[in-house]
Amino acid sequence: MSQRDNQLRQEAYAEIEKFRDQVEADPHRLRFHIQPPVGLLNDPNGFVQYNGTYHMFYQWMPFKTGHGAKFWGHYTSDDLVNWQAEPIALTPSEWFEKNGCYSGSAVEANGLMNLFYTGNVKDEEGKRESYQVLATSEDGIHFEKQGVVLELPEEYTAHFRDPKVWKHGEYWYMVVGTQNHDLQGRVALFRSSDLSDWEHMGVVTGAHTDQLDDFGFMWECPDLFELEDKHVLVVSPQGLEVQGNHYQNVYQSGYFVGDMNYETGKLEHGSFKELDQGFEFYAPQTTLDDQGRRILVGWMGVPDQDEEHHPTIKHKWIHTLTLPRELTLDGDKLIQKPIVELEKLRKEEISYERVELNGVETTIEGIEGDAFELQLGFEHNKADVFELTLRNNARVVYHKPSGELTLERKRFEDRRMESRTCKIGELEDLLLFVDTSSVEMFVNGGEEVFTARYYPEQENRSVYFASSGELTLNVSHWKL
Numbered sequence: 064m065s066q067r068d069n070q071l072r073q074e075a076y077a078e079i080e081k082f083r084d085q086v087e088a089d090p091h092r093l094r095f096h097i098q099p100p101v102g103l104l105n106d107p108n109g110f111v112q113y114n115g116t117y118h119m120f121y122q123w124m125p126f127k128t129g130h131g132a133k134f135w136g137h138y139t140s141d142d143l144v145n146w147q148a149e150p151i152a153l154t155p156s157e158w159f160e161k162n163g164c165y166s167g168s169a170v171e172a173n174g175l176m177n178l179f180y181t182g183n184v185k186d187e188e189g190k191r192e193s194y195q196v197l198a199t200s201e202d203g204i205h206f207e208k209q210g211v212v213l214e215l216p217e218e219y220t221a222h223f224r225d226p227k228v229w230k231h232g233e234y235w236y237m238v239v240g241t242q243n244h245d246l247q248g249r250v251a252l253f254r255s256s257d258l259s260d261w262e263h264m265g266v267v268t269g270a271h272t273d274q275l276d277d278f279g280f281m282w283e284c285p286d287l288f289e290l291e292d293k294h295v296l297v298v299s300p301q302g303l304e305v306q307g308n309h310y311q312n313v314y315q316s317g318y319f320v321g322d323m324n325y326e327t328g329k330l331e332h333g334s335f336k337e338l339d340q341g342f343e344f345y346a347p348q349t350t351l352d353d354q355g356r357r358i359l360v361g362w363m364g365v366p367d368q369d370e371e372h373h374p375t376i377k378h379k380w381i382h383t384l385t386l387p388r389e390l391t392l393d394g395d396k397l398i399q400k401p402i403v404e405l406e407k408l409r410k411e412e413i414s415y416e417r418v419e420l421n422g423v424e425t426t427i428e429g430i431e432g433d434a435f436e437l438q439l440g441f442e443h444n445k446a447d448v449f450e451l452t453l454r455n456n457a458r459v460v461y462h463k464p465s466g467e468l469t470l471e472r473k474r475f476e477d478r479r480m481e482s483r484t485c486k487i488g489e490l491e492d493l494l495l496f497v498d499t500s501s502v503e504m505f506v507n508g509g510e511e512v513f514t515a516r517y518y519p520e521q522e523n524r525s526v527y528f529a530s531s532g533e534l535t536l537n538v539s540h541w542k543l
């Protein structure tokens with residue numbers, strides 16, 4: 064470990080100690096999500112199962128609740144539910160990463176964990192350089208930096224980052240998020256037989272290629288994987304214009320389903336679909352675990368979207384990761400379900416069959432709290448409108464005539480209501496994971512997901528149900 068590395072670690076650990084009480088005193092501190100010990104968390108990184116243990120790294124700025132020279136924080140887990148904090152994985156200590164160990168991924172090879180990430184460098188005038196860097200580890204806890212493995216190809220600007228690596232046949236492949244000199248966002252593909260020499264194969268897809276027109280000025284955090292005989296490219300494009308209910312957040316995250324041609328390096332794909340219909344979701348990453356599951360975790364935040372208005376910054380921390388979701392395909396649509404291990408969190412089940420709602424707003428005995436799982440099954444829905452209000456701060460509204468589902472919440476800045484809407488057709492079921500300051504709602508068995516932070520009053524633990532007409536509900540509730 065270099066002297067600079069050691070110094071940065073000591074400073075970050077000192078910051079954790081200094082603000083520990085202030086962070087822990089925050090009533091919005093989450094109970095069952097990955098959050099930073101202090102400072103800012105953003106993208107999930109290096110998500111991998113290594114020697115049976117799940118590893119989750121994350122973009123971390125220990126010294127403030129804004130962005131900057133990122134570290135990699137680290138958690139491990141045996142079950143994707145209970146996470147253990149590990150020593151800092153990476154600090155921005157070397158010349159090729161001095162302004163941040165930016166996002167990247169992990170693969171197991173030759174008995175080592177290999178982390179690929181972006182070294183971000185800025186000079187005094189703010190001019191950027193980007194390097195793709197390798198760090199290796201035997202134990203998955205202590206990392207040795209092997210240095211730069213990939214320099215910027217001439218086709219792209221220095222917005223060249225977020226390597227995701229996987230193996231296919233004889234070769235290793237890497238996708239990198241890029242911007243070309245015409246300021247079009249694209250995904251670049253590289254190939255290697257030894258993880259250190261990388262050959263540029265071209266562009267997988269992107270804005271202003273033969274498959275897309277205008278589609279953003281920069282594509283971040285690509286992830287390309289096989290799923291049920293198809294290929295899925297998950298990516299976070301920046302610069303999409305709002306289109307009706309679509310692309311309402313500052314930046315988007317979504318996917319293309321298609322066929323990858325490893326000879327040409329191109330993905331023949333269908334249309335882009337957003338992964339999440341809520342307010343906070345960005346830069347997701349997936350891994351394949353030893354049960355063969357493709358599992359996705361996202362950052363429950365969006366760059367430059369109200370970040371300065373989260374009340375947690377008074378307590379010296381900001382942001383969280385989403386719960387892990389298992390991915391499957393239904394045609395060209397991803398189905399996202401919370402991983403089954405989350406059932407381990409359940410305490411004190413309360414269930415009711417055939418609760419009848421009829422026009423009036425009501426509570427249901429025992430259905431309340433600040434951290435809970437709530438399952439709702441809809442039967443005989445004759446009501447035009449169904450509403451579920453959480454802690455007088457967020458509201459779910461289903462409008463049957465239009466088939467639209469809406470999530471409303473109080474804006475962080477001024478507590479006026481704001482909303483996100485998605486067309487779903489008939490509403491059959493809702494599954495909500497509600498933590499002290501977050502909501503993740505899975506709709507119709509995972510056809511859609513809405514993710515959001517929310518900041519209710521601490522004392523308010525109420526859940527209200529309302530319908531404009533006859534509606535029968537099956538309800539299950541667990542404290543988490």
Ligand code: FRU
Pocket residue numbers: 105106122133165166167181224225283284345346366
């Ligand atoms: C996405 C992102 C990545 C970058 C990282 C820096 O949120 O901008 O492109 O590597 O965050 O923290």
